[in-house]
Amino acid sequence: MNILTIRITEKRKKVRFEIKKLFSALFVWISLIITALFAVFFTVSCISVREQYGMYEKLLEDINKSSSDLQEQKDFILSKKSPLEEYVPDKVDELRSIAGEYGNTGWDDYILYDKALSQLKYLKNFPNNRKKLISNALDCIVLENEKTEPNQSYINQNLFAAKKYNRIIDLSFSDTGNVGKFMEFFDNTLWDYVMTALAVMLTVRMFTLDRGCKANKVVFSSSKCKSLFFKQLAACSAPLLGTVVFHTLLQMLCGTLFFGVKNYALPLQAESIFEYCPFNLTIGGFIALKSLGKILFYFLIISFSALMSVVMKKQLPAIFTSLSAGIASIIISMNMYIFASNENLGVASEERIMFNNLRSFMPSCLLNPKEYFLSFDYISIGGLYLSRLTGVMTVTAVISVLCVLLAFRNYARAEK
Known part of the structure; x- marks a missing residue:
């Protein structure tokens, strides 16, 4: 083994140690069990919509x-x-x-x-x-x-x-299953609430654990405390990433078994609701982008929760602030989507324009990204055309990085 391999192995061991420390609390297991029960409930409910x-x-x-x-x-x-x-x-x-x-x-x-x-x-x-x-x-x-x-x-x-x-989209006369119903079924706001709550709980637990057990004098006086910050950030991000990937695979399995979606390599335009989508994208590619959007949003919640935990240093205030911000953003974007989707509203209506502007920068809009693929959805920034989806992903990533940097900056400061 060379030195680089040894260092990578040591870092992995330290991250695994932080994960074990995170799961030492009973309420973390309870949070995961509740999340798993919701996943089972949504999966079982697919049986009721199964078609031949x-x-x-x-x-x-x-x-x-x-x-x-x-x-x-x-x-x-x-x-x-x-x-x-x-x-x-x-x-x-x-x-x-x-x-x-x-x-x-x-x-x-x-x-x-x-x-x-x-x-x-x-x-x-x-x-x-x-x-x-x-x-x-x-x-x-x-x-x-x-x-x-x-x-x-x-x-x-x-x-x-x-x-x-001006590009060729090869559509064949093949069975696409009920792609529209499949996507609608899994655009579940309740699941987004559960995942947001899980992200907050795990992160706050991780970043207040050492203070809660009065180990802060040892941990935060260490010269390596800042590297510990990123290990703890990775430790609470790993379960969320694993959950999103697992749920995506479960979603695709349910799509095949219950909605007849067997060929994920078909163009997205094979489903009529995406007729005017300008992207050269497959159904599987759409699901992958959707999962990436969810990962970005949940990582933003993790970053913000880490910042609140480091600044507030107490579990309950950090949980309340982080959870309120996450849930509120989902409620705002969902209500705006429902209101702007009113059939009586024109494309150029004030409500629709407001919703389109909101989709350009509000991270919670990534949880239901279908609107980004229904039409020519680009904005001009200094003569450069950027899709709204790329714009909101960039904004989400930038805010996450800022939260991480602020949390990192305050992480090793001595308690007042």
Whole structure:
């Protein structure tokens, strides 16, 4: 072993020691057990929304075997659906008593054919809609250039939009499962509250433990106390990181078992709600970015809790302040999202503009990132176009670093 390897091994041992010290408290285990129970509850509740996706998968196989031409595929579906039309809407009960070719009943088949026609229509219109977006952007550039004093910023924005949408997205006629319902089910605010509380509890426990057991005179007089700060920060971050990764894998497993999402390599635009997403991203990539956003937010909570623990030096005040700040930010962003999502509000409404501005810098918006992928969601900073998602991630990371630096600065100060 060289010297570098020995040092790394020693640091790992010290971090493991801090983790063991953290889990020496009963309330830490209680917090983890409660978190695990919530995870089990959300997973078990997936069973109630489970659907029979195998039926639709079999239908798609037959459609793809019939032809590769979209019009011929449409004719194939209509030939299957036409005999069932006479039962709708007056004889639906009779249709439910007939054995289906793909589903359990004829009514199941009718719903499957409708779903296939809807997906086929989306696939057929998708390239034309993208071309229309590019054409509209170029038309806006031409019209703006004809003005006496053209707005160069507006021209650059439309040119950038045209470039982002001018890329090939290969969509195939395949079973995507219920991606929309799958994502909606796991955008669970209650779970975010639980994880935020866990982050606060672990961090405050870690950074007040030595003071609580009156070891501060030994620990904080040591010349290595500042390196101890980062070991303790890593010790309380590791369980949170592990929980997020585990929950993400569990989410993908539930997506496959209960929502029929089997191919995470499909483009995100395979789901119709993401039709106008300008990013070249897969469904799996979206979930990975979503998990990264959660990790950034929870690390911000850890950093802020560490700062409060170091400054306040008492568990209860630090827990109250950190938990209040974390929960309040989630409530604000969630309420703004619900209010701005009102169908009666226009895209240019004051409420919607306020929500978009909030999404540019508020870290808790990372917990429900779907809005960042629904449209061309960029902001201009000095002529440089930056996605709002990148902006809020950067802001979150910067605030976290500032909290860590402030906590680090105050960590070794003698108690007054």
